Amino acid sequence: MPIRPLSPVEARVLGTLMEKARTVPDSYPLTLNSVLAGCNQKTSREPLMQIAEAQAQEALDALRGLSLVIESSGGRAARYEHNFQRVYGVPEQSAVLLGLLMLRGPLTAGELRINAERWYRFADISSVEAFLDELHERSAEKGGPLVVQLARAPGAREQRWAQLLCGPVAMAQAAAECEAALPGAGEVAHLQARVEALERELGLLRETVQKLCAELGMSQGGQS
Template identity: 70%
Template sequence: MTLAPTPSPTLTPIEARVLGTLMEKARTVPDSYPLTLNTLLIGCNQKTTRDPLMELSEAQIATALDNLKSLGLVRESSGSRTTRYEHNFQRGIGVFEQSAVLLGLLMLRGPQTAGELRLNTERWYKFADISSVEGFLEELQDRSAEKGGPLVVKMARAPGAREQRWAHLLCGPVDATQTGVSRSNDGTSSNTSERLERLEAEVSQLRETVQKLCAELGISLPE
């Protein structure tokens, strides 16, 4: 008897944001990883390098984590008094590391060109050139049904744009005729966003340190 191929799981936008945030922080702030629920909340709701912006609650994130755990895409880590979470995306979806990086960025920042993806993935993984990025995107687009089907789609070219944007399919089909939202590729804006992202991560890490110290000293956390 021939078994039917298993399709890739369809995520909700909140689940995609939670998963993408875990994937990002594993590479950009490894000292704080795996993440606590509070740190994950801050990462999901940060105002930089996110499209769309979200204002999620702890309850929404907890529900998303439960669903992602049932799909084998998130795991709880042991060895800490506070529950922490880590992703299992690459193995759970069955893709190469480079493909996982591209999908993670698409989940966090929305449709992007191959050039934008190469620039935005520098802190995650350094691709040799844009052709390398395009090669992995094309593999994800041509992914066979036996492996779960395509995971990205190439969108229509925006008026006046030189390159087409790519979108992920982890939340279900998208309209490939859409051109996507036009974004500024200004270097100053990009650098500012990166600095803000690092500051948010540092504040999150400092907050966790203070919480641990207060717990060890038996005192309440200042309001």
């Protein structure tokens, strides 16, 4: 039976648990405070979020109801760990890619390979692409695709991938966000004008050097 789409906060909480299980295993499972700190950290997150403690607890409880999170009691505070691979029935490599996409937003295969270094070391981009293709072609019996390849944005060399755990991706919105990150027409025109000005200055400098060399009876490559 397919799992309902996750909310953005649930995806951030789940992705954080998946990340910390691999990057700080000595501190795992996590307390609520650790989950909250991981969700709200300013690095390796897109978009940045400011989740309140009550929101994080609500998301953990909801994920526990979906069997995606397991709560363990011990010590002073409850601790939480993810159960992602068992519920979705995917291998570790696929779970790593989905976790990264939940935390960082759409990424290219190359960006996924680089950002996965602390989670799992992929041999090459082809390996990443193979697991993405497998997630994209996932059968309906298994719950359907878990990733989608976005249309190539203007000026971009590679296509990005997005996760579908939070439901269908708004293709137009994703393309617009990517296009907005590219230099605008005004910025391109400004850069082009600067390049042309530098080329003119370089031409003038060359003429000056040629005149000086002629007056001194020197060749441009050295003395005559």
